[in-house]
Amino acid sequence: MLSEFSLIDRFFARRARTGHVHHAALGIGDDCALIAPPAGEVLAVSTDMLVEGRHFFPDVDPHALGHKALAVNLSDLAAMGARPLGFTLALALPAAREEWLEAFSAGLFELADRFDCELMGGDTTAGPLNICITVFGAVPPQRALRRDAAQPGDDVWVSGTPGDARAGLGVLRGEWRADDADAAMFRHALERPEPRVALGLALRGIARAALDVSDGLAGDLQHILESSRVNAVIDADAVPRSAALARLAPDVQRRCTLAGGDDYELCFTAPPGARDAVDAAAQRAGVPVTRIGTIVPPENADAAPAIAWCDAAGNPLSLTLHGFDHFHAD
């Protein structure tokens, strides 16, 4: 068992001191880290807490967990159109197991290095496993992709193939089955989500509203509608799905794509005149994007914003979908 200070030093602090501190004026080893955004930009800040049994299984590969803990935070920066700068890590551990820490920190830093996102500070304590990361990015304030900027007439877009992570959860839980190759793909989507940072940056000045899909497309799009005080018409059949997901039962496909969680794809709106620009941005970022519907005016000032679902033929669908809510059974 390592003591707290040698534990931090061995796996985290030393790493932060050796040539990787350049965004921050002062990093680990003082009471605070010091950081400033580049001239003309502001800091985008987001915090996410991951809990065993809720966000990951007790037997999760610690390398994958290190990846995912940072990935979900980078995804929030992506949704804001912010460039990653750094993060703080607070970690509660039942015991300081070297093997676990080595794999966890490797998964974490491999992703951090890819996005030039440095560890700036942290806290470690004994306790039930809990990972809390606060991430910092930079964005020119006028170009930030907010949730409240959708306008009637905007196209609604989504990146990637939402639903694969939920399909993976269902396989692990025994809710449905897939062959080994599909199951492995689903599990990769669940455990190693890819934050769409490059897409978020490419969409600056092109997209109007954006967010990342962490709690399911239906529930998350609802946040844009509420913030922007608009409605949406969404073609449920237009939401893209992976070849593996398309091999599951149709009702499972719909449940995964529309109400699955843990996707970390971007859902965003943009005016129809920007379609070529959106496609070009997606190409630059190397991420496929798909138009799935349209923003429409609210029915009246008092009505709660809502999604009207339709099928490929334009016929209305009656769907009752809820996003993942951490205080309800899923």
Add this chain to the structure above:
Amino acid sequence: MLSEFSLIDRFFARRARTGHVHHAALGIGDDCALIAPPAGEVLAVSTDMLVEGRHFFPDVDPHALGHKALAVNLSDLAAMGARPLGFTLALALPAAREEWLEAFSAGLFELADRFDCELMGGDTTAGPLNICITVFGAVPPQRALRRDAAQPGDDVWVSGTPGDARAGLGVLRGEWRADDADAAMFRHALERPEPRVALGLALRGIARAALDVSDGLAGDLQHILESSRVNAVIDADAVPRSAALARLAPDVQRRCTLAGGDDYELCFTAPPGARDAVDAAAQRAGVPVTRIGTIVPPENADAAPAIAWCDAAGNPLSLTLHGFDHFHAD
């Protein structure tokens, strides 16, 4: 049982939206909060995680817990000479009990309001009780109170009367006894520490090195010595103690003042020529400060920095003291 979103909205988000968002360009309700330091300043960032059974007892008054969770973070800003701007709150809760949340959020926001420190974002999840706050302050980078700036010849100072919080823990644990009035004072010190923000701000440009005493004076001063590569001679009898602490046994007094945790007083160094300025700063901040020793050169380049303890007569004391280490039994 409230759902996650109505829970956040009821106790936290709505509060952040009504007239209190002014440091941040964009607060709760988007993927990220946006924040920028004032011109010429940088952001000071610190994160602390509090775990049940480790940092507080299961039956702690939730109002006190809300206070303390933010206080320990504000204390890190104080130790940096930074002015509080805002914070993010990540909260894992076994269940969303309204009564608990009402008291916790009241304790949190009463302290936040006193320091004009706004809630900018957060995350809530089900899980074993865990509170992770990341706090943001502003400081001109050249005037930040760092740990690595102590110089031989500096006086070593401490604010307040360290040890009262540890005395309170001892009373709660039955390690020693105190009469009701003393026990209440100790418990107040343990549960409602006062972050020395005003003192940290007043010491800008006067103190050289500083930190807050969270893990015990001996262990924390050691961090300054290691960062600054110097030694210290400390008069153990000069460390001030409260009247209540002075009524406990002499060995308990020493244990509490020198190796107690959870004090959140500032320990700092300043050149002898700045004594009047330090006293004036302390007076402005309304916090007593006491000189307890001197920074001296390291014995040689290879020796580990160390504290030489002495008594009031200048006689060397042989003390074996350790700071509180979260992975060891206390």
